Amino acid sequence: MLKQNDTLSFPILIGDIGGTNARFCILLDANAEPVHLTSVKTADFENIDDAIQSVILDKTSIQPVSTILAIAGPIETDEIPLTNCHWVVRPKTMLADLGLKDVIVINDFEAQALAIASLGDDNRKTIGPQNPDMMASRVVLGPGTGLGVAGLVYARNMWFPVPGEGGHVDIGPRSPRDYQVFPHLETIEGRIAGEQILCGRGLVNLYRAVCAADGVSPAFSDPADVTATGLSGENPQAKETLSLFSTYLGRLAGDLALIFMARGGVYLAGGISQKIIPALELPEFRAAFEDKAPHRALMRSIPTHVVTHPQAALAGLSTYARTPGDFGLTLDGRRWQT
Structure with a gap:
């Protein structure tokens, strides 16, 4: 298990998952601007894995190595339901099926807090x-x-x-x-x-x-x-x-x-x-x-x-992904790796 402030592996898929909308982008490296900024309705997909596969992975040759997701819901086990939609985030399944090696899941308002550090x-x-x-x-x-x-x-x-x-x-x-x-x-x-x-x-x-x-x-x-x-x-x-x-x-x-x-x-x-x-x-x-x-x-x-900022949570997560050592973000029980 990596320490919580070790550098993350790029490319990184960034996701802000709300009850109605899910927004994604990809960071190629610590100096890059986000690419493939995409927003989808959660109701249009059976689960988050299908959404990521359809709107991100099938549309680009870039294969994310890591993902950081902010979700509107409690993170208590490796079955993480969203409060206001039918999606359940299953990090172990994402590691197995989406080619990811590192999955981090945090609270949606933690992402908003990360954003205001440098707005x-x-x-x-x-x-x-x-x-x-x-x-x-x-x-x-x-x-x-x-x-x-x-x-x-x-x-x-x-x-x-x-x-x-x-x-x-x-x-x-x-x-x-x-x-x-x-x-x-x-x-x-x-x-x-x-x-x-x-x-x-x-x-x-x-x-x-x-x-x-x-x-x-x-x-x-x-x-x-x-x-x-x-x-x-x-x-x-x-x-x-x-x-x-x-x-x-x-x-x-x-x-x-x-x-x-x-x-x-x-x-x-x-x-x-x-x-x-x-x-x-x-x-x-x-x-x-x-x-x-x-x-x-x-x-x-x-x-x-x-x-x-039209995508403040994504900006906050991107800032964290670039410089995790600037943040005391607790990842115990919220990080899954291969």
Whole structure:
């Protein structure tokens, strides 16, 4: 068994495997840009091996020696189910059938954390003060299908990604308007967690609660419709929904910044963040983020960014593949080799 920070063998197949989409690319060597960037619908293939064979191996003469996969699901055995699709990742089968000699599987938000270690201004949109980057701990939140959260701790001249289930922490009411809206939110076993509000279905949950508080019937059931009419201002409940969404996202982002002492910044990933940048640029998000007495001065010094890189997870995995020694990524029970 190789040590976790030994150089990986190229070419390397990189994969970001979500519940709906799977994205792949190949790194020929440590200095190369990714090639064969491909995205597929998981529903179109019976399993991940068939997808890799069909869209990668059958389309190129390049034979990957290693693969690094980020998956949306728990990694507990060598049978790794995805949370929101029918695929099961079986590393031993991949070694036997796909000509690979090294398979590494990590959590999808660990890949997002790896990405924010070196994300430049061309791949992020800063919200609030333009504070200089610091080589210090960072946090990434991803409101999308769910709410992913990960930390990135800087120590001993290395970055240590810290995955977790931070999207399921409690969120409670604070303002008078919150106390009008929160009683109408759909709960999970009586509890309102971050993911009940700060994701696609959470956005609709929040919109319906705002409508109930106002005594009007909901006009939309799709997150995209709530977002579009909220940004245009044509629907007052949708507009307030985005305002409250930004506020609650700011509060949670601020809480996580305090937990990790994230002087290196807080990064908003996920599909929703990019779509609502105009709402996040309004005062509510940063105001909620900074409103952490007695640490307002500290919070004002912490930058916040929206990740705009179209393939951030692939970029994070590629950075790790090129320089694994820069990262304290634990591979125990997550690496299989021939």
